[in-house]
Amino acid sequence: MHTALDLEPLEPLEPSGNGHHPPGGATLSARDVSAWFGDRKVLERVSLDMNAGSVTALIGPSGCGKSTFLRILNRMHELVPSASLAGEVRLGDDDIYGAGRRITDTRKRIGMVFQKPNPFPAMSIAENVTAGLKLTGTKVSRGARADLVEECLTRAGLWAEVRDRLRQPGGALSGGQQQRLCIARSLAVRPDVLLMDEPCSALDPTSTRRIEETIHDLRQDVTIVIVTHNMQQAARVSQHCAFFLAEQGTPGHIVEAGPTERIFGDPADERTSDYVNGRFG
Template sequence: MTGTTSMPAADPEAVRPGPAGAPPSPAGPSSPAGALDARSVSAWFGERKVLDRVSLEMPAGRVTALIGPSGCGKSTFLRILNRMHELVPAASLAGEVLLDGEDVYAPERRLTEARRDIGMVFQKPNPFPAMSIYDNVVAGLRLTGIRASRAEKDRLVEECLTKAGLWREVADRLRQPGGALSGGQQQRLCIARSLAVRPKVLLMDEPCSALDPTSTRRIEQTIRELVDEVTIVIVTHNMQQAQRVSDRCAFFLAEQGTPGAVVEHGPTEAMFTAPVDQRTSDYVNGRFG
């Protein structure tokens, strides 16, 4: 992986550098939602360990929410799931990430394939501002080497914008710049762009944190509608949102300078009504964080 460092000698885990980027693979047929399985994932930035042996199953066709205070490694963990962690200078990691039983970090697995199978929606909407709404949606095809005819692109644009809950609002102005949309519309455009390459998993890093309540409700509705066909893993600091949109939760915590770790995970209802660990109860009930 770019800019990896060796792990501190005292730690017995073996750091696994990610391979350099590879050319994209041809498009395959639309795939059903995939199951993610993180096994003993640890992460470092230089000599600083930020995650410690995180193991978490994220079932296919479900929404898994990652909750916990700022600085406990949730976003780092999310970026490890689709190999974005390796883009950070001096970053390294140990452990495994399996998508439907196959190692995302396997040397023979192309980076573009991993990114196509496991899409990402960021905290701040990031459409290509000078690019049209239409071209924003199909941009991922070119980046991942997927070829499509104009008719196929037309169908794909309508399909993905519809799934993202945006088609009715923009159908008559597809050639206008994506950057001219409102913040909430831009975030849904980014979701549509991610869906265009037929991912098995969609990662969302606080996708509603910069949005107004109306846009937040629409994004949450979109998440619940999408989960029938794509697995979703979402980082959120909004406990009500976690309860509304997720099927399962994982509570991350970093205490007194220690690396982030998962305290508890399980069905969302149980996590909020009958958590096993007192720290989980304290956090979800607003006593800290």
């Protein structure tokens, strides 16, 4: 159970740039999304807009469908043999589940960073960054690869730490560095959206802060959706929040969603207030 009152005051992160960048990414919208594993319904008619140029945090207790919803957003849910879903997910004007829409096209536009850092251990740091290019059919000339590696590692906040050891194994980095390497790998294919499933849960406070700073900078160019159980983190990094809940065996659903400041400061539902203030969860 989180105890928000025992932690440091909530202060939003300030962007390190000049603040004049136009919003990047693309709006991701879910409409009436329901999901099942076999006969068990785990999500009930979830509708949510995740706006371009912002970070949307998905919060709520374990088992309420946040990670399932996140996986639906880039078509990972359908990889589970018993999984099924209903509803619609649109990236801009495109229905990502539309007829003829290839999964690889969706994965190129909607990247994922997982809870546990997963760099390819046999690959060098530089090779890890460019690993997704072949998988998504993205062609980059040999001469442009070095620039791409530097750009992505810089955007992920890692370049200064690894610039002199790009040929060393990615698996030799610290946990926080590995997670930022995974972010750099996701950025290399130029996604519109980056999904993050508890990206800091296994990291120390210093690494967590660096990841949060990276998230705040990236939202200038990429729409970000993050699942987190850390209420302090949700308040620091996000502009919008959606509170998920599954009560007494019912499927997960959104109790309320809106600007982060309102969800934490003046929520409409008492259950939201109880959760963000650490009274359950």
